[in-house]
Amino acid sequence: MPHKKFLIIHLSRLGDMIQSLPAVKLLKEEHPESEITYFALEDFCVPLRGIPWIDTLVAVPSSDIKGISTEDTEIDVEAFDRLFQRNPELSTQYDVLINMTHNRGSSYLSQRIKAREKRGRIFSKENEIVMAGNWGKYLFAVARNRSDNLLNLVDLYTGMAGVRNRPVECYLPTDPSIDRQCLDLLKEQGFDADRLAVGFQLGASKSLRTWPPERFSRLGELLGERLDAQIILFGSEHERELADQFHKSAPFAFIDLIGGTTLTNLPSFLKCVKVLVSNDTGPMHIAAAVGTKVVGIFMSTAYFRITGPYGAGHIAIQSNYPCSPCLDSTVCALPLCGRSILPEAALAGVKSALGMEVGPMDAGNGADLYKSDFGGNGTLLYRRLGGENDHFLSWLRSYHDTKAWVSQTLWNKWLGLEQDFGVPPFSGDGGEMAGILQDYQKACLSYGKLYAQGKAACRNIISEFRKPRPRREFIQEMVVRIEQTEEDIKNLEGPLAILRDIHELYSTETEFCNFPRLAHEFINKYDKLAEVILCFENRSDQIRRSLCVH
Amino acid sequence: MCRAIHQAFKDIGRQADILDFSGFQKELFETRGDEERSCQFYLKIKIALLEKVAGFQPDVIFGIAQSPLHNVEMLTEFKRAGIVLCFWFMEDYRIFGYWKNIAPYFDYFFTIQKDPFWKELKDIGCTTYHYLPMAFDTNAAVPETAAAEAIPISFVGAPYPNRVHFFSEHLDDGFRIYGEDWNRHQNPQVVVGDRRIPEYEAYGIYRRSLVNINLHSSPFPGEFGGGDFVNPRTFELAGLGAFQLTDMRKLLTLHFDPAEEVIALTGWGDMKKAASYFLRHEEERKAIADRAKARVLKGHTYRHRAEEIMEILGT
Known part of the structure; x- marks a missing residue:
């Protein structure tokens, strides 16, 4: 394998960074002679120190990144100059740069760094988002259409890294001496190594993604009664208020580690519990990374398909509210979705994570439970537990699952993933599935028509320019037709929203030039996207045939 | 008002x-x-x-x-x-x-x-x-609808750009639109009458409809949900004990539970599927509408x- 220099840029929060580690591990496995440099925020990259598959860890203080980790249109060029002066690694020539950060500042940074190949969000034009590579485009498009996707962020990062998706375990090694220290510290506080230990992570980066502390407290009570579990509270000092609320309503003894852990020893502490029940947070991903089973609670803007804990056997509890998950831009004034998740659902989640028989669940209709496993193509897949659709909320969730299953099946080939048909997750009647397929086929038809329409207008422009005296009005008419096509695509409704956004991203790659060359650029774009549509049509036919066989 | x-x-x-x-x-x-x-x-x-x-x-x-x-x-x-x-x-x-x-x-x-x-x-x-x-105006005159024919799915209101856009891909199952100016738009072709519907008549339609579509107005054709205010129709439908599907609003949860009292959705595709689901599930529909009415009488x-x-x- 030739020696290659990779640079990974990850200027995001702790959880996202931990989710990038399996991709880094796989990259090193596929390119053992390569040199991997990881560029990250100092505050969050403490657990990454000493990871053997990162050759150089460049940790920048948050203060250095001010004005850089931003979506602002105005780029603070001087701040970037200073960043380059302080970090000589940024001036090195790389073979591959992978930007896993999702903001404008990082894309500008990616543009300035020298690399033969660049993937992810790359700054290249004024006020436009340019995503290099299919995986990068897909990740960006999925951010706004999460319900249509089944792939976990770990698998998306793995795809961006250009390595084959396959299960990864133990991607956050811990120091055995710190492990021992943590266990001793816990024992001093009454930890019984022979009893089941369940950790609670009460907080989250945003309060609206926080399960109410009294729900945690009731869960603790149930775990004590039914499983004789001891409870350990995790969290930073900022989460003290939540811990106090928990304390007030908890009629049992527990170990309180709030404010008592650091990013250095948190992985080791989390190894001491069998299961961590957590909101969608960085510690949740750390627990999964060190091999602890996780029961993740997802509400508001949090959605398990993308940011669910990575690895087999974890549980995700997703609020079933019809508006969930929401986007940052659509968050409501008083989120009620967290309250829809009952402690009984979390208890069932803990039992399932421990491999116990769950039995009939009294988890209410407000939430559904999913368990993770790896699919035949090596990607993580959450499968719904239970599967009754006797209420609108669970029916809708199930409908979304099926829609996402169809969507993923269509996109897999484009992403270079092996097809993994498996059994569709929908447990309703076959008519629903047929309806969904029909919707997709209708959408394919609409896109196909528009692409053909756009191409025809482009061809007319090209042939008009070949004439000795091109008719200006005619060309103008064709340009209007192309503009209308683009507008119609933007407003297309239906299940192919990811494609609609990918279309936008392809548009940003269109070279800025004049007609007739621009017509060639557009034809190129329409051809690429029409190919996707053709592939989708074939796939949906295949699905229909395979369902008939079943 | x-x-x-x-x-x-x-x-x-x-x-x-x-x-x-x-x-x-x-x-x-x-x-x-x-x-x-x-x-x-x-x-x-x-x-x-x-x-x-x-x-x-x-x-x-x-x-x-x-x-x-x-x-x-x-x-x-x-x-x-x-x-x-x-x-x-x-x-x-x-x-x-x-x-x-x-x-x-x-x-x-x-x-x-x-x-x-x-x-x-x-x-x-x-x-x-x-x-x-x-x-909701508890003193408003409300027509008796017991013997009247049920309307499967309906919308009463003006043709704002977002409504024209979404309704052009209209619902099946007998969707009817009531209101002024709809005939000016070629699509959707499901308009019943083309005139302003007085409150009394609108209330009758609400009560006769098994599923009421309550899509808030927007000047932007592609905008579905995500807006802030809760329109009068939301309170009226709820107060009349009429079942409604609405687009999700940022301020909705201050007044109604979007899963228990009204059904608030984030996309037109989901709204169409939900309409079809609730036509088949009368008890669930009625329970939601009853809870909405109780909520209105308690605080709205x-x-x-x-x-x-x-x-x-x-x-």
């Missing part, structure tokens, strides 16, 4: 009188575009208002959306006379911009939206704004709003 809030003030023991401008509506339209006649018309309105104030001698003048309280000199005079001025701006501030001219002159400016509207109000010098959501009638207003006014 004006009559409803007037009655509500009386119901909570306040002396209240009403100046009903609806009789002036025809003349308003007729004089538009003719500067001289328009001036005369507004003078007539002003005189009517001054006569009412002189006769009734109110402590508070309470205007609601589009009432002609836009003469700054007159408002200043009222204030000087010690009258407290209130205005309930029950409109989308993005569509109706007249608030910019009047808001700073009112002692209390009630809105159905919060930020970023409040920030804009602050910027023009109006700092006494308060959130006052719409409500005009009487509740009158009480909230008086509490804010500190009287």
Whole structure:
């Protein structure tokens, strides 16, 4: 394998960074002679120190990144100059740069760094988002259409890294001496190594993604009664208020580690519990990374398909509210979705994570439970537990699952993933599935028509320019037709929203030039996207045939 | 709405009188575009208002959306006379911009939206704004519908761009649209009548409909949900015990549970599927509508709003 220099840029929060580690591990496995440099925020990259598959860890203080980790249109060029002066690694020539950060500042940074190949969000034009590579485009498009996707962020990062998706375990090694220290510290506080230990992570980066502390407290009570579990509270000092609320309503003894852990020893502490029940947070991903089973609670803007804990056997509890998950831009004034998740659902989640028989669940209709496993193509897949659709909320969730299953099946080939048909997750009647397929086929038809329409207008422009005296009005008419096509695509409704956004991203790659060359650029774009549509049509036919066989 | 809030003030023991401008509506339209006649018309309105104030001698003048309280000199005079001025701006501030001219002159400016509207109000010098959501009029006349034919799915309202856009990909299962101006749009071809539907008739349609579509208005064709205010229709449908599917609103959860009392969705595709689901599940539909009605009677009638207003006014 030739020696290659990779640079990974990850200027995001702790959880996202931990989710990038399996991709880094796989990259090193596929390119053992390569040199991997990881560029990250100092505050969050403490657990990454000493990871053997990162050759150089460049940790920048948050203060250095001010004005850089931003979506602002105005780029603070001087701040970037200073960043380059302080970090000589940024001036090195790389073979591959992978930007896993999702903001404008990082894309500008990616543009300035020298690399033969660049993937992810790359700054290249004024006020436009340019995503290099299919995986990068897909990740960006999925951010706004999460319900249509089944792939976990770990698998998306793995795809961006250009390595084959396959299960990864133990991607956050811990120091055995710190492990021992943590266990001793816990024992001093009454930890019984022979009893089941369940950790609670009460907080989250945003309060609206926080399960109410009294729900945690009731869960603790149930775990004590039914499983004789001891409870350990995790969290930073900022989460003290939540811990106090928990304390007030908890009629049992527990170990309180709030404010008592650091990013250095948190992985080791989390190894001491069998299961961590957590909101969608960085510690949740750390627990999964060190091999602890996780029961993740997802509400508001949090959605398990993308940011669910990575690895087999974890549980995700997703609020079933019809508006969930929401986007940052659509968050409501008083989120009620967290309250829809009952402690009984979390208890069932803990039992399932421990491999116990769950039995009939009294988890209410407000939430559904999913368990993770790896699919035949090596990607993580959450499968719904239970599967009754006797209420609108669970029916809708199930409908979304099926829609996402169809969507993923269509996109897999484009992403270079092996097809993994498996059994569709929908447990309703076959008519629903047929309806969904029909919707997709209708959408394919609409896109196909528009692409053909756009191409025809482009061809007319090209042939008009070949004439000795091109008719200006005619060309103008064709340009209007192309503009209308683009507008119609933007407003297309239906299940192919990811494609609609990918279309936008392809548009940003269109070279800025004049007609007739621009017509060639557009034809190129329409051809690429029409190919996707053709592939989708074939796939949906295949699905229909395979369902008939079943 | 004006009559409803007037009655509500009386119901909570306040002396209240009403100046009903609806009789002036025809003349308003007729004089538009003719500067001289328009001036005369507004003078007539002003005189009517001054006569009412002189006769009734109110402590508070309470205007609601589009009432002609836009003469700054007159408002200043009222204030000087010690009258407290209130205005309930029950409109989308993005569509109706007249608030910019009047808001700073009112002692209390009630809105159905919060930020970023409040920030804009602050910027023009109006700092006494308060959130006052719409409500249901329990005194409204409601037609008997027991023997009437059920309507599977319906919408009553105006053809705003987003509605035209989404309804053009209309629902199956007998979707019907009622309202003015729909015939101007080639799609959707599911319009029943093409005229303004009076409240009484609309309430009848709401009650006869198994599934009511409540898509909030937007000037942007592709916009579904994500807006802030909760429209009067949401409260009316709920108050009538009629089942509704609505687009999700940022302020909705302050008033209704979006999964238990109304069904709030984030996409047109989901709304179509939900409509079809609820046509098949009568008990679930009825239970949701019953809970919505109970919620309205508990906290979202005009009487509740009158009480909230008086509490804010500190009287």
